Amino acid sequence: MQDVLVVKDLSKTYHDGENDTDVLVDVSFSVSAGQQVAVLGSSGSGKSTLLHLLGGLDSPSGGDVWFKNQRLSEMSSSQLATLRNRDMGFIYQFHHLLAEFSALENVAMPLMIGGASSSDARAKAKALLDQVGLSHRLTHLPSALSGGERQRVAIARALVTQPSLVLADEPTGNLDHQTGEEVYAMLTQLSQQHGTTFIVVTHDRSLAARMDRTLTIQNGHLTDTAKEHIT
Numbered sequence: 243m244q245d246v247l248v249v250k251d252l253s254k255t256y257h258d259g260e261n262d263t264d265v266l267v268d269v270s271f272s273v274s275a276g277q278q279v280a281v282l283g284s285s286g287s288g289k290s291t292l293l294h295l296l297g298g299l300d301s302p303s304g305g306d307v308w309f310k311n312q313r314l315s316e317m318s319s320s321q322l323a324t325l326r327n328r329d330m331g332f333i334y335q336f337h338h339l340l341a342e343f344s345a346l347e348n349v350a351m352p353l354m355i356g357g358a359s360s361s362d363a364r365a366k367a368k369a370l371l372d373q374v375g376l377s378h379r380l381t382h383l384p385s386a387l388s389g390g391e392r393q394r395v396a397i398a399r400a401l402v403t404q405p406s407l408v409l410a411d412e413p414t415g416n417l418d419h420q421t422g423e424e425v426y427a428m429l430t431q432l433s434q435q436h437g438t439t440f441i442v443v444t445h446d447r448s449l450a451a452r453m454d455r456t457l458t459i460q461n462g463h464l465t466d467t468a469k470e471h472i473t
């Protein structure tokens with residue numbers, strides 16, 4: 243199976259005044275198309291740092307990330323922005339929805355930024371909001387939605403461009419257990435349906451156990467546990 247992501251000797255050191263913090267040290271792995279990967283590690287171990295490097299939101303101190311054979315370090319910031327808009331989806335612990343736009347407009351936004359017509363973007367956004375069970379909440383502003391509903395809008399927004407890769411940073415960390423379970427089930431089911439490669443940072447080992455594979459960060463190094471061997 244084709245690799246969507248290839249990570250080679252990736253390192254990240256933060257320089258903060260007198261202090262150097264080696265967060266990631268020569269980390270290497272690859273992720274094949276459609277694979278679902280959990281990233282585990284204690285607080286401060288570097289999970290968000292890794293996700294930012296994979297999404298080209300931050301630059302490594304050493305090593306490289308290739309996304310669909312494109313080396314991120316060779317791309318300009320505008321090329322990276324286009325790549326992220328077209329082929330990556332991001333979901334955060336807090337939904338990051340635009341407060342003054344409706345659920346439908348929030349989900350349509352990435353398509354419109356990518357140049358789609360308003361009618362096309364709204365039709366696709368509506369279809370995805372239907373899929374996440376929010377067809378009755380299209381015109382609601384984020385402030386008029388529950389926490390779980392907001393995360394479902396954020397999921398729809400991340401998937402609306404049909405990205406190859408979705409990066410999620412504790413997407414259910416702000417929800418109660420039951421709602422978190424529902425949102426997580428929806429996220430994994432939709433990414434499976436769409437054949438999306440999915441990398442999720444979580445503290446929850448039981449959620450991680452349901453993924454194809456777990457990457458655990460400890461002292462800057464990765465332990466890679468595959469649930470099953472995927473060729």
Ligand SMILES: Nc1ncnc2c1ncn2[C@@H]1O[C@H](COP(=O)(O)OP(=O)(O)OP(=O)(O)O)[C@@H](O)[C@H]1O
Nearest residue numbers: 256258263265283284285286287288289290291292
């Ligand atoms: N911009 C920065 N400058 C300096 N140090 C940083 C910066 N960003 C992160 N760090 C440090 O890097 C380490 C890893 O941070 P990161 O946010 O990646 O951890 P994490 O595993 O996602 O943590 P958590 O589970 O608590 O969210 C931490 O020790 C943090 O203090």
